[in-house]
Each structure stands twice: as structure tokens, then as C-alpha cells.
Amino acid sequence: MNTREEVxxxxxxxxxxxxxxxxxxxxxxxxHDHDLKTLLIRHHGQENxxxxxxxxxxxxxxxxxxxxxxxxxxxxTGLFLQQFYTFGDSATRMNRIKTEQTHNTTYSKVGVTLxxxxxxxxxxxxxxxxxxxxxxxxxVTPEFLVDDYCWxxxxxxxxxxxxxxxxxxxxxxxxxxxxxxxxPIGYNLLPDKFTLPEIHSLYETILCKQIDRRNFRKxxxxxxxxxxxxxxxxxxxxxxPFLYEFDLDNYSRALEDGSILSF
Amino acid sequence: MNTREEVxxxxxxxxxxxxxxxxxxxxxxxxHDHDLKTLLIRHHGQENxxxxxxxxxxxxxxxxxxxxxxxxxxxxTGLFLQQFYTFGDSATRMNRIKTEQTHNTTYSKVGVTLxxxxxxxxxxxxxxxxxxxxxxxxxVTPEFLVDDYCWxxxxxxxxxxxxxxxxxxxxxxxxxxxxxxxxPIGYNLLPDKFTLPEIHSLYETILCKQIDRRNFRKxxxxxxxxxxxxxxxxxxxxxxPFLYEFDLDNYSRALEDGSILSF
DNA sequence: CCAAAAGTGTTCCCACTACACCCATGT
DNA sequence: ACATGGGTGTAGTGGGAACACTTTTGG
Numbered sequence: 061m062n063t064r065e066e067v068x069x070x071x072x073x074x075x076x077x078x079x080x081x082x083x084x085x086x087x088x089x090x091x092h093d094h095d096l097k098t099l100l101i102r103h104h105g106q107e108n109x110x111x112x113x114x115x116x117x118x119x120x121x122x123x124x125x126x127x128x129x130x131x132x133x134x135x136x137t138g139l140f141l142q143q144f145y146t147f148g149d150s151a152t153r154m155n156r157i158k159t160e161q162t163h164n165t166t167y168s169k170v171g172v173t174l175x176x177x178x179x180x181x182x183x184x185x186x187x188x189x190x191x192x193x194x195x196x197x198x199x200v201t202p203e204f205l206v207d208d209y210c211w212x213x214x215x216x217x218x219x220x221x222x223x224x225x226x227x228x229x230x231x232x233x234x235x236x237x238x239x240x241x242x243x244p245i246g247y248n249l250l251p252d253k254f255t256l257p258e259i260h261s262l263y264e265t266i267l268c269k270q271i272d273r274r275n276f277r278k279x280x281x282x283x284x285x286x287x288x289x290x291x292x293x294x295x296x297x298x299x300x301p302f303l304y305e306f307d308l309d310n311y312s313r314a315l316e317d318g319s320i321l322s323f
Numbered sequence: 324m325n326t327r328e329e330v331x332x333x334x335x336x337x338x339x340x341x342x343x344x345x346x347x348x349x350x351x352x353x354x355h356d357h358d359l360k361t362l363l364i365r366h367h368g369q370e371n372x373x374x375x376x377x378x379x380x381x382x383x384x385x386x387x388x389x390x391x392x393x394x395x396x397x398x399x400t401g402l403f404l405q406q407f408y409t410f411g412d413s414a415t416r417m418n419r420i421k422t423e424q425t426h427n428t429t430y431s432k433v434g435v436t437l438x439x440x441x442x443x444x445x446x447x448x449x450x451x452x453x454x455x456x457x458x459x460x461x462x463v464t465p466e467f468l469v470d471d472y473c474w475x476x477x478x479x480x481x482x483x484x485x486x487x488x489x490x491x492x493x494x495x496x497x498x499x500x501x502x503x504x505x506x507p508i509g510y511n512l513l514p515d516k517f518t519l520p521e522i523h524s525l526y527e528t529i530l531c532k533q534i535d536r537r538n539f540r541k542x543x544x545x546x547x548x549x550x551x552x553x554x555x556x557x558x559x560x561x562x563x564p565f566l567y568e569f570d571l572d573n574y575s576r577a578l579e580d581g582s583i584l585s586f
Numbered sequence: 587c588c589a590a591a592a593g594t595g596t597t598c599c600c601a602c603t604a605c606a607c608c609c610a611t612g613t
Numbered sequence: 614a615c616a617t618g619g620g621t622g623t624a625g626t627g628g629g630a631a632c633a634c635t636t637t638t639g640g
């Protein structure tokens with residue numbers, strides 16, 4: 061929704077195209093150079109940051125909706141995207157705490173006031189997804205109602221996101237840290253060929269702890285999750301690191317066998 | 324909904340009390356004596372079995388709704404109940420495959436034909452929960468539209484449940500097996516005091532594999548998850564087994580430390 | 587030659603595995 | 614006495630953790 065007209069059409073006819081009472085919120089994690097960041101946006105007239113989100117089209121599957129929403133925010137397709145929980149408990153989400161006011165501030169940009177029985181004012185449950193991207197590849201193009209966006213280190217996320225978005229992002233992080241042992245998460249955050257220090261630092265960043273380099277390499281190689289290549293990368297005035305690539309076949313086989321990483 | 328009147332009221336006025344487009348489905352796992360069973364129901368006029376489910380009241384939280392639905396089916400409260408996934412992809416769930424017919428067969432019991440735009444005919448996403456109960460304690464009281472119910476061993480679940488319920492139950496099982504290593508699942512399926520053979524058999528049943536008795540005991544005691552008591556239980560013409568109880572404090576501490584069971 | 591980063595091997599120990607015999611109880 | 618089920622200990626091993634020096638490279 062990049063123009064006033066699109067927004068107005070959404071407000072007035074969105075209920076015909078989208079399912080009411082349900083939304084999708086995405087915790088988009090971007091990794092780069094020892095930092096794990098999340099994409100936050102701020103809607104027009106709102107003080108607090110939000111997770112990017114959207115609604116589910118009446119004729120698209122849930123998975124399709126999540127990918128579409130992610131693509132609208134990042135312009136990237138085919139990303140790693142994973143559902144992790146559905147939120148329907150918090151007081152803000154129950155409309156027990158009045159949030160129409162802030163909501164209305166946003167839509168006042170297009171000269172609309174939402175009545176309490178407008179579909180956008182109704183109680184909405186949210187299905188949480190998390191995505192992994194290389195945030196240097198992402199070109200964020202804020203939509204019409206979005207005043208601002210930022211990539212924040214997960215440690216620096218403010219305590220006051222809108223609604224229950226703090227809860228959502230905390231659960232996303234926990235899920236990500238649990239999944240890193242069971243999914244080829246690095247595959248989605250690293251280039252096809254990467255160096256050992258790169259993947260090592262990725263794991264250290266996501267898990268917030270130090271991992272012994274030698275043991276790390278040994279384990280990944282022993283399990284056959286990565287393959288060492290003959291090439292090296294030039295990195296300036298230092299020794300050239302070798303390149304590696306993922307062995308996805310082995311990865312999936314290892315997962316089926318129940319082999320599990322741990323550090 | 325135990326009378327014709329209640330059902331009629333639900334059909335005609337349910338949309339005022341419940342959120343449309345959303346339901347909850349519960350995989351209710353009952354354990355007893357080496358068997359892991361699931362509660363299935365068959366709605367009036369339907370050939371295939373379903374998971375028990377229900378809708379979310381407009382003024383109750385998601386968690387409250389799940390507990391209420393579970394209590395309606397089992398008459399038990401305070402059970403272990405865990406959300407695990409939200410389903411919105413399958414063709415049946417997209418209304419791409421016509422299921423109104425079967426749906427209508429059910430409601431024909433109260434003389435109602437649902438139009439395609441009736442709220443019960445619309446596309447509905449389902450939030451999956453799984454629960455753990457001792458099925459000997461459960462008194463199933465089928466509702467008005469339920470013709471039949473059964474406890475089936477999870478290995479014997481027919482391949483043709485309604486909608487995507489096979490998918491839901493498979494995911495529930497996978498989640499249960501993953502959670503057994505990280506949650507005091509036995510706590511919800513065993514009496515406060517239990518014998519070692521009891522908890523041992525529970526784990527073997529859920530994980531579908533044999534576990535060495537001695538190693539099993541050693542691990543649970545070493546991690547401090549259970550405490551041996553001074554009491555024994557009389558079990559007829561055999562040696563009296565000792566009783567144990569869970570040490571929930573230690574359990575949560577172990578989880579925070581990241582200690583994890585494995586067998 | 588120096589600074590910065592990457593490469594690599596060994597030891598130790600704990601935790602998991604495998605395994606079998608004795609004991610208690612009621613009939 | 615016996616049938617049934619419960620209780621218990623040890624030895625061996627494999628995988629994880631800890632640990633430091635050498636090599637490469639460009640400036």
C-alpha cells in the first residue's frame with residue numbers, strides 16, 4: 061500500500077479481500093558482521109515501534125500470505141520463513157485496553173476515522189512468523205502509512221513496542237535459538253560459499269555465547285553439514301580463509317537420524 | 324451444545340459470540356498402561372472421524388478458549404494444554420475442495436441447511452493444541468451433534484480424518500515427542516506419586532522405543548527431575564516398587580540451564 | 587618485521603551405553 | 614516353590630570440552 065488511494069481502498073474494501081480477526085506479524089532477523097538485528101517500523105503518528113505485518117487474503121494460503129507480506133517489506137522472495145506461535149491472549153489484543161486511538165492516529169493520515177465496529181478495529185489474533193535475511197540485501201521501502209523504519213540489534217529493542225509485539229519478538233528469538241540446532245539456518249543467512257569464521261560468528265551471535273573455533277569446525281565437518289572447498293578468500297592483510305559450502309543432503313539426513321547440534 | 328435448542332442458537336447467533344474464520348482443534352492424548360491414545364469424535368452423518376474442536380469466544384482469550392473447549396469434551400480442568408501450530412494451508416481448509424456437503428449433513432440433524440455464505444461455511448483457520456490426560460479419568464459426554472467417539476491408539480488412527488486433521492495430529496505427535504525432553508510432561512499424565520516402572524513405560528510409549536530401565540532411572544535422578552520417596556506401593560503378588568515424585572523446582576532449573584533429556 | 591586473523595591436534599573426562607543377577611511378594 | 618515384576622552396579626567407550634601455538638598476509 062504505497063499510495064493514499066490504495067490505503068483508502070484497503071480501509072473500505074479490505075474486509076472483502078482479507079480475513080478479519082487475523083493478522084500475521086513477522087520478526088525479520090537480519091544478520092551481519094556479528095550483529096543480529098530486527099526490522100521494526102513505525103506507523104504514522106505512532107510513538108512506538110511495531111513488527112511488520114499484514115492480513116491474510118481470502119484466497120491465499122496462510123504460507124502464501126506470510127511470504128507475500130515478507131516480500132512486500134523486504135522485496136525479497138524465497139526466504140526462510142517459519143511460523144512459531146499464534147497470539148491471542150494479551151490484554152491489548154483483547155481490545156480490553158483501548159488502542160483504537162493510536163490506530164486512528166495512523167489512519168488519520170488518509171482522513172479516515174475508524175468506527176469501533178470497523179473491521180480494522182476489531183479484535184485480531186496474530187500469527188507469528190520469523191524470517192532470516194541478510195539485511196544488507198534488503199531494500200526497505202516503507203509503505204504509505206509507515207513513517208519510519210529501523211534495524212535494531214535484538215539487545216536494543218525498546219521495551220515498548222505496540223500491542224504485544226515485545227512478547228512476539230521474544231518468542232521468535234527463543235524459537236530461533238532452538239531451531240538453530242535443527243535447521244540449516246546458516247544456509248539462509250550466509251552466501252553460498254562462506255568462510256569458517258563467518259559461520260562461526262553467526263552461531264555465536266545468534267546464541268549469544270562463545271564457541272570454541274576448533275570444536276565448532278570439527279563438529280560441523282564430522283556431521284557432514286558443511287564441506288570444505290579448495291578455494292580461499294582474500295581478506296586483505298591477513299591469512300586467507302578457506303571457503304565452505306553447506307551439504308544440504310547430509311543436513312537433512314542428519315536431521316532425520318535425530319542427530320542434533322549442540323554447543 | 325447438548326440440546327437441539329443450543330445448536331440452533333449456535334448456528335444462528337454463534338457469529339455474535341464467536342470469532343469467525345478461526346477455530347481450535349485439540350489433539351487430546353490419553354495415556355494408560357502402555358498405550359497412547361487420542362480422543363476422536365464423529366459428527367452426525369459424517370463418515371470420518373474428527374479431532375474435537377471449537378470456536379473462540381469474542382470475549383475470552385485464546386488460552387481460555389482452548390481450556391474451555393477441552394473442558395467441554397473431557398469435563399476436566401487445569402490440564403496440560405499446549406499450542407503447537409496454526410493450520411491454514413490445506414486445500415480442504417481453503418474451501419477449494421467442497422466440504423459444505425458433509426458439514427451440512429451434520430447440521431441437517433437440527434433441520435438447518437447452511438448457505439455458502441453462512442459463517443460456519445466460510446474458510447476457517449485452525450489453531451492446534453495438544454493436551455495430556457489420563458483417559459481413565461475422562462468422562463466423555465458427546466455433544467448433541469456428535470454421534471460417536473472413541474479413544475484410538477495413535478498407531479491406529481485412520482488415514483482419513485476430516486479436513487486436514489491427519490496433518491494436525493501428526494504435527495501434535497511430533498511436538499509432543501520433542502517436548503517430552505523439555506517439559507515435565509509426565510507430571511501431567513501421572514499421579515503425584517508414581518513408580519519408576521510407570522514413568523518408564525510412559526516414556527517408552529510416547530517415544531515408541533525401548534529405554535533401559537537402569538539408565539533411565541539414573542538420568543532422571545542425576546538431573547534431579549524426580550525424587551525417590553520412602554514409601555512403596557503394594558501391587559499384588561510382586562515386589563513393592565518405590566514411589567517417586569517430581570521435583571518441579573529442579574525441573575525448571577534444569578531447563579533454564581539448558582540441560583536436556585535424551586534417550 | 588609486525589599486526590591481525592586463520593589454521594590446526596591432543597588430552598581429559600564425563601556421560602551414555604550395554605549388560606544380568608538378585609530380591610520381594612502373593613498364591 | 615514358583616512366577617512375576619522390581620530393584621540395582623559396573624565396565625567400556627565415544628563425544629564434547631578445554632586448551633595454545635604456528636602460519637599467512639599486507640602494509
